[in-house]
Amino acid sequence: MNKAILIFLLSLTFSAIGLAQGFLHTSGKYIYNGAGDEVILYGLGTGNWLLQEGYMMQSTGVADAMYQYREKLIETIGEARTAIFYESWLNNHFTRQDVDVGGNNIF
Numbered sequence: 001m002n003k004a005i006l007i008f009l010l011s012l013t014f015s016a017i018g019l020a021q022g023f024l025h026t027s028g029k030y031i032y033n034g035a036g037d038e039v040i041l042y043g044l045g046t047g048n049w050l051l052q053e054g055y056m057m058q059s060t061g062v063a064d065a066m067y068q069y070r071e072k073l074i075e076t077i078g079e080a081r082t083a084i085f086y087e088s089w090l091n092n093h094f095t096r097q098d099v100d101v102g103g104n105n106i107f
Contacts, residue, residue, distance in 0.1 A: 049094050 022034035031039045052069050054060035063069035074083040 044099070046094065052091070 024031055026032070026040060026092055031041065033039050052066045054062075054064035054069070057063070057069055057090045059072070065103055070082065070086075073085060077085070
C-alpha cells in the first residue's frame with residue numbers, strides 16, 4: 001500500500017476517534033456524555049400501540065383479534081357508539097402525559 005494512503009487512512013481513523021469523544025460512551029454498566037456526566041436514557045416502545053389484542057382487552061376466547069373485538073362492539077353497542085369508542089380510544093389511549101417522565105417533559 002502506498003505510504004501516503006496509509007498515513008491518510010490513519011489520520012482519518014484518529015480524527016474520528018477524537019471527534020467521537022463528545023458522544024455518549026459506556027464504562028461498565030453506566031453511560032456517560034462527553035463531559036463525563038452519567039446519562040440516563042428514557043425511552044418507550046409504541047409499536048402496535050393501537051392494536052387491541054384479546055389479552056389486552058380481557059376478551060380472550062370471545063374476541064382474540066382486533067377485528068373480532070370491533071365486531072363484538074358493533075354487535076353489542078352498534079355502529080355509532082363503536083365509532084365514538086374508537087374516536088375516544090384514539091384521542092386518549094396514548095397522550096403527551098404518557099411521554100412525560102416524572103412530570104418533566106423529556107421532548
